[in-house]
Amino acid sequence: MEEIKNKKLTAVITGAGGGIGRATALRLVKEGIKVILLGGNRVQKLSETEALIKNAGGECEIYPGNLTDFNFLFDAAEKIARENRVDILINNAGVAMNAPFTEVTEKQFDDIMNINVRVPYFLTQKLLPYIKKSGHATIINIASVVSHAGYPLQSAYVASKHALLGFTKSLAAEVYKDGVRVHAISPGGVYTDMVKISRPDLSEKGMILPEDIADIVWFFISNRGNAVIDEILVHRVGKEPFLV
Template identity: 30%
Template sequence: MLKDKVAIITGATRGIGKAIAFRLAKEGMKLSLVGSSDEIRKTAEELKAKGYSDVVASQADVTKEADVTRFVQETLEAYGQIDLLVNNAGIGFFKEVVDTTVEEWSKLFEVNVQGVFLSSKGVLPHMKEKKSGTIVTISSDVARYTIPNGSAYTASKYAVQGFCGSLAQEVRGDRIRVGTINPGMVDTYFANSTQGLPEKEDWLKVENIADAVVYMASAPPHMLIDEIILHPFAQNYPIA
């Protein structure tokens, strides 16, 4: 289903994005990896060392329209098509409102919301022209409920959920599918944490999120998967 198709993955340097890259490569997809630092090229080299030759990498800032235009164009020049966009780039922190600075708030919304908007907008002309494509955004379970000390992060994920829902309705006539994957606690580098800590042993693994991306992206053409929510048994969370 996904073999020889082309995927752009933002935030692919490490953690969830890197796991998605390796999983999609295993499915036979051609990859365009995007990361905010030059480390993204190391991810590309690791993939090539594993025998996955169809990989290009772009150092780019998803909050800047010129950067997004560039990596979209580089993908089209390399492969001639874009079948899947995975909006994975994101940041987060947990603070009370009174301790959150305007700069922190603005930066979080720039990456988490504006980055999704710009990247999605960037691939849409091509997808609309060919009347097909899938946009998957890695969001969070807090797009569905609120938590203390997470006002900025939660608000950004509610915004992402709203954006993706509206976009899905706009482009369904062009046979473009838009969906969100909303995980709970994942053993990764989120919020300046460390992946692989003992206390995260029972959390979701990055590979679980990558599997969800494959499931959503490989759905048959007549089928839309609007949202996937997944949690570890170890997490207590409100039922919406």
């Protein structure tokens, strides 16, 4: 994709200290895209991603910090936009939670809504004016199969991912005339820290790999024809197709 390499695009990716975010960052630098890795409480993990990218000859900046601290989030977003062009935003950072509905506290509910909905919503609002200036304006939200159906013991996570998908749809409808493409990727089980912690019963075998999702991100960025795909819903092999 020489044409995209020549554009010297920059992508902001949240939560790239591991899992889908790290795999996506590594995939995009392979295509000549500069990546700005925004947010991460585990600085060491984010620095590891940075080192992997730099060893691969990629261009990368990191902004470690808690994204739900809105002073940090907005200061970082402003600095990023001041010092870079912003063509692509990938809202990836998120947390899951397993608990019976009756046991979810207000704080747990607020915390999960904050990182999974409020952060992508207002980060996108901050960066949109800059993204609109790009000839390759793309926003990708990492939703989930739980954006589409109810799952027991995950009510707060499911509510947050329904909200994220709803936001994605409204934003897409609001900005497509400005040339901004807004997509959702809705994966089933991906073998990352999130799943290792929340579903220790699952093994890597048959799980979606973070690199599989990174390939879909690249597909959205590289596919610039007139056929626009809004969302890709992905299930893991062995799960019944066309069912979430």
